[in-house]
Amino acid sequence: MIRAVLFDLDGVLTDTSEYHFLAWKRLADELGIPFDRQDNEALRGVSRRESLLLLLKGRPATEEDMQAWMERKNRYYVEYISQMTPENLLPGALNLLQELRANGYKTAIVSSSKNTPLVLERLNLAHWIDAVVDGNAPARSKPAPDLFLLAAERLGVVPQECLVVEDAAAGIDAGHAAGMRTLGLGPRERVGHADMVLPDLNGVHLADLKPVLE
Incomplete structure (x- = not known):
């Protein structure tokens, strides 16, 4: 039972998934990496680090770069969700x-x-x-x-x-x-x-x- x-x-x-997409898309555009809604589907339910690795599509990055990019994406996301209401x-x-x-x-x-x-x-x-x-x-x-x-x-x-x-x-x-x-x-x-x-x-x-x- x-x-x-x-x-x-x-x-x-x-539906915060839209805000996640907008934040990842904003970061991808800044990094010059193609990223669309189909790419975003693979990010559903996985951690921020795994999401970044999927977004990078094998592009090499240092740990320092990855930390900075994850923090930047999160900053964008927090901007969006801070406007949410019931x-x-x-x-x-x-x-x-x-x-x-x-x-x-x-x-x-x-x-x-x-x-x-x-x-x-x-x-x-x-x-x-x-x-x-x-x-x-x-x-x-x-x-x-x-x-x-x-x-x-x-x-x-x-x-x-x-x-x-x-x-x-x-x-x-x-x-x-x-x-x-x-x-x-x-x-x-x-x-x-x-x-x-x-x-x-x-x-x-x-x-x-x-x-x-x-």
Whole structure:
């Protein structure tokens, strides 16, 4: 029986993925590296360093360069997300969080982003979340299971009692590796290996999740 639902943040509860794309695109343009939305798809759910390596496409870079570029990209991203408000929650997200809490489920945010605290503050979500595990945690990023396992530990549940809600293939892989059930949001070509797939959370209620909650 599922007792806790672990949500990714970007692309699941709010669409910060567009801000990530704009920030990476801005950096790529400055470095003279071709980068488009198709390239950006490969960056979903992976760490900032892995994202930079994918963007560089084998271009040699010193550790000093990489640190400077990651910091620059993050500065651009923070500029964008600092303008966010609760209006930036995706349709259905808050309603589902409220319904879960009202029915005794524990909830957590599990994101590879180190900017998760700022986004949650801008969205005013703290009241509906029991635990947050993000890129600041001393753990491997998705697709490793570490972040999800840490969230389960903080919630006081075992992995088999957790449902992971993700929009990235790496996140679904991490959920499976952790021994958890998975709900994939988005196209089947990206998250079709999840235990259940939905387009998004718009109009989704607990009853709709019965196949993966019981």
